[in-house]
Amino acid sequence: MEGVVVKEKDGYFWSITCLMRIRILSAALFFAFLSTSSAFASSSVNVPFALPLYRNMELWVAKGLIQSNLSSTRPFSRAEVGRLLAEALDKCDALKEPTTACSDLQGPTAKYFEEEVSEVRSRGSSPSTFLKPIDALSITYNRLSGPFSIYNNEGINYYDGNNASVQFQSRGRLWNVFSFFIQPIFSYYQKFDQIEGNDEDELRMHKGYVKLTAGNFEVEVGRDSLWWGPGYHGALLMSNNAHPFDMVKLSNPEPTLLPWIFHWLGPFKFNLFFSELNDGRSGSNVAHPYLYGLRLNFKPHPFFEAGLSHLALFGGSGRDLSFFDVIKILYSNKNRDNTKFESNQELAVDVALMIPNIRKLIFLADSVKLYAEGGAEDTGTLPDRRAYLVGMALYNPFAVEKAVFRVEYADLSPGSVPAAWYSHGSYPMQYDGRVFGHHAGSDADDIFFEWSQDIEKFFYKLGLDRERSGIQTKADVQEKNQYFGEMGYRIKDNSNITVRYSYEEITNYMNVKDDDKRNHFLGVEAALYF
Template sequence: MRPKRSAYVLCLCILFLVTEICSADVSVNVPLGNWSYDALDKLVSLGLVQSAIFSAKPFTRLEMARLTIEARSALEKQKDHLGASATRIAHELVQRLRKEFNAEIQEIEGTTKVSFYLKPFEDLYATYYHSTEDFAFEYDKGREFCDGSSFKAGFSAHAALFRHLAFYFNPEFRYSKGEFPSEDYKVSLLEGYGKLELWNIELEVGRDSLWWGPGRHGALILTDNVRPFDLIKISNPRPVVLPWIFKYLGLFKFQGFYTKLEGNRYIPKPELMGFRVDIKPFPFLELGASRTIILGGEGDNAPKGVSELSFTDWLKLLSGQNISGSLDTDQIAGVDATLHINNLDNFVRVLKTLDIWGQLYGEDEAASLPSRNGFVLGMRLGDIFLTGRTNLVIEHADNVINGYPNFWYNHHVYKSGYTYYKRIMGHEMGSEARDTYVSLEHYLRPDLIAWLSYDY
């Protein structure tokens, strides 16, 4: 990124910081994989949620509450148009979300203002597995299991203090014979962090997962296919409208983070940093851009780390030039978009909504732009047959670069690749791969879903 372009970005950030002070309180994140994301996505497919920025997760509980309020309001206006079956499904989903996020909904609506609360036990879970070989699930926060019997159990707890501090803990017990170095079981903190929020700027320190991209079955740059990161993250948890001419960008949201990767790799403990910006200029269009950088590390072969970079180094690093030596880094950058078309049933009496999304990201750069690109392209047919029950998702991912075998997720300096504890931080398909995913989802009841999926 050239100096002039850097000034534009800095100006944009300053404009965000001086936007009108909002009264949003702090809240913890909704863990990736939680049922509420699917429930909210279902309401999007019914055309009841317009302001969600789905490509940057996790959401906070307050953001989930805000979107639940939006869905409830839209349902009241559209229930006659939706039809009886779709209305019943949507109503029960909204009620289930309202029950889950009731405290946050009351905060937003002003019926309750609590300066301190503690929820010591929630989301209790226990799962038993048996397999004849070692296995791991994709997008399961890096968990791996050995053959034979395996077991996991855990719970979460969270608290808020003075409406600006929040804490979250998810301890987990796992048993899998032969999986851990010295014992057959392990008790660890799967996710846990503290948050400080002021004026819709949120600082998070601790262990958490990230998902950047609109894909339903993967994203090229960051997913929860790996263990949660021990990170420092800054973000605006609630989308805002920027002042002046930037208001035409629509809703604006950003995230930035810094972490260190593990020590058992070719260059030990390299640093990973990333930033993402999302805008929603129209209710039907969501645009995003992301960049991650692996740099630094320990040992004689390690390039410069964050603390060693001068201002000039930063300009070179972000310029889009291919650089080597002490400034050699492993970067992935690109853009993504989601197009949401609502009320198709006015024209085609078999379909309510259509979502089309794509990601285009590069592992190299040419002329300051990402090159040697991988892509994800997908679509969702929402509410097929207008019963409120059935959605179809089709998605294809590809990072094969002709003439450059195994180019994606590998690097000539950081030879352990774009991994964390030996698992890809992006799409689970890995390097030099193509992946096609088809999923048919049918709601038997609001709390009982039948899935039929194909992944190749």
């Protein structure tokens, strides 16, 4: 059935899809307004992805200690982490017999977020104004042999030879309303840009932002990373593969239970952001484009989570736009190449199902998480050029305590237009040379396996990642196989050391026949938390 169309005075047509998108945005803003009536948490900064918190929290969710989380929209604020930890600790206190998960929960993580947990239980118990000049400090050394593939590292590059970095994090709060975070990084590269003898050092602000919080509504201005979707190894639209964005972001840091007929949607979170990408684009790529993103996340059942994401890259140098031009670009679903209304857009829907306590039914694991993300690019009555990601995690598989087995597969090579994802003549979905969705990139697929386990103070993981690119568009498909291992040791509650090694085999490097590579990666990191 064809959609109803309305002709505008400038000759463009808005389909019914346009009206649906405007309604989605209106609903998002309406929900945002409702979210301000939720709990009045103090302003707090976000928890960096590098912390083991996210991995540990997934284990506690699998044990059923946390049920009100919305894990598919990250990062979490420290206040939100405090709320979730308080929920889990209360459930542990109610148990007749303590469990291993509860013992772990009451360890270093609870101590690191002690103030946030205390604030949840007693509002006003933590200082309204404070400054932590050094909240975390890390020293990293990495040695690469060959053009080893680095991904999901917030745009931080390493090159052949020796690489070293020192970074620290500072945070603070003013009057419970403002909070701020900075993360400078000093790096040394023996062969910068893979050039022999081109050693270089660099000092830059990796992340830094200020937040204004009013009730359960916050505005974040500055540089930060995002991850949208349930994927562990990748995400179709937004991951931490690229450099953090300079952006203005609106969100509700803690989930809101919506009133009236919307309560059946369960806890709700949203992200809405705008950014200008100043990353030195050249050639046919439009310089200084604008990036818009909207994320809606719901949890209608304690075990089921769903999300909707939308990205648009548009505007830039030489393309002056009015407010109504921007609305038309974002919500009209019309492809207008080589005009100021040109854009590159992506949509995705994701779901995640956690099934806890299933060992009585099957011996395979204590809990299972199943998840999927489906995305579409650009035009069509329904946007087409589809990609998808599916995954599974088994918790305590085969009765192995504190172990997780993961498998995840992504297909980014749609049959209709194989190279559609992330590539575009004017607006490629990249920032500083890196895709900010799935690291595999255009016309590619990726399958990932990982086994990980915590043993007292030790942590290790072993895995394999197999990636193919140029599947349908190149005569010679590039294949990458990465075999990796990681081992960590917690020296004290606030310090740890991690050693990583990876071996990579590449066939038909850069899609050149018989150009094969054998690359190595060795890394050591020491981290201290205050």
